[in-house]
Amino acid sequence: MDERVKSAGLLYERAVLTGDASALAEADRELDGAEADLAIARGRLIHTRFLLRRELDSAAQEDPGELPLFERAALLYAALADIGGEAEALFWVGCFYQVVRRDNAKALPVLERSLQLSSQVGDKAVMAEALRHLGIAAHRAGNLEVARQRLEESTRLRRELGQLPGAAANMVGLAYIAAAQQRCDDALALLDEASAIATTDHAHRILRQVTEARTELESQPPLS
Numbered sequence: 404m405d406e407r408v409k410s411a412g413l414l415y416e417r418a419v420l421t422g423d424a425s426a427l428a429e430a431d432r433e434l435d436g437a438e439a440d441l442a443i444a445r446g447r448l449i450h451t452r453f454l455l456r457r458e459l460d461s462a463a464q465e466d467p468g469e470l471p472l473f474e475r476a477a478l479l480y481a482a483l484a485d486i487g488g489e490a491e492a493l494f495w496v497g498c499f500y501q502v503v504r505r506d507n508a509k510a511l512p513v514l515e516r517s518l519q520l521s522s523q524v525g526d527k528a529v530m531a532e533a534l535r536h537l538g539i540a541a542h543r544a545g546n547l548e549v550a551r552q553r554l555e556e557s558t559r560l561r562r563e564l565g566q567l568p569g570a571a572a573n574m575v576g577l578a579y580i581a582a583a584q585q586r587c588d589d590a591l592a593l594l595d596e597a598s599a600i601a602t603t604d605h606a607h608r609i610l611r612q613v614t615e616a617r618t619e620l621e622s623q624p625p626l627s
Contacts (some may be wrong), residue, residue, distance in 0.1 A: 406602040407437035432483060439479035439488055446472035446495055458608075465503045471606060475500060490520035490529050498536055507540045514540070531560035535573055542580060551580050568609055575612050582620050590620055 414430035417423055446532040449469040456463040473495040480488035497513035500506045514533050521529035538553030554573050574597035581590035594617050601610040 407433045407440070411437070411458045414607075435479045436483055436485065439476040439483075439485075439492065442472040442476040443488075443492060444477075444496065446476070450495070450499070450503070466515070469503065470496070470499050486520050486529050487524045487526050487529070490517050490524065490526060490533075493517040493520065494529055494532050494536075497533070499538065501536055507543055510536070511540050528566075530617055531557045531566070531569070534560070535569075538573075538576065542576065547580050547583055551577065551584075552622075554580070568604045568606040571597040571604075571606065572609050572612065574600075575609070575616050578616055578620065582623065591617075594620070 409501050411430040411433040414426040414433065415563035419425040419431070446469055449466045449472070453463060453469070461549060466492045473492055477489055477492035477496060478488075480492055490537060493513050494517040497517060499510075499511045500513065501510035518530060518537065521527075534553045535556035538557060541547075541550035541553060553562040555579050558570045558573040558577070561567070561573065574593045578593040578597070580588070581593060594613055598610065598613045598617075600606070601613055
């Protein structure tokens, strides 16, 4: 983002010194990209604050500034023909609908579009995020095998990228799916592996999720 702003400054100077108006149009594009980058960065902070608030208060209210930031970024990236940027912004739009508003109907097509675009440019990080949340949507809809496939593919990509805490977070979801499919040993093995990763990486939030999942699943007859 800083480089985009610096580039816009140089283009401004070129326009002033040479009278080349085309430099201003190029500068606008650089600043549009910087604005989109900043919108994503700020929106992510707002989203995380919401998550942390909701852990303390299940009735936590959304920040009205979150969705407009992600939507603005998606529009800017699309206008710039930045497919990777648009894929990331759309992921966050879908994530907002699913996580904050709990509206899978609105989230699903946006997440699918994000997966399509990120796959097109080979952005494995965004692919993994979109697959995770598509898996969550499938799980909530009762499509357990689809949910399993989505989360397993997301986990594979996260491992490939070295995002082991993210892989551990997926394993918690996979454990719930395994339990629902009566694969009790698989469920407990997934939680054991997730716990080991979260402990090693000091991922305390994920470790709490593992502990909560283990308590819940072990209280059920199939895992007793």
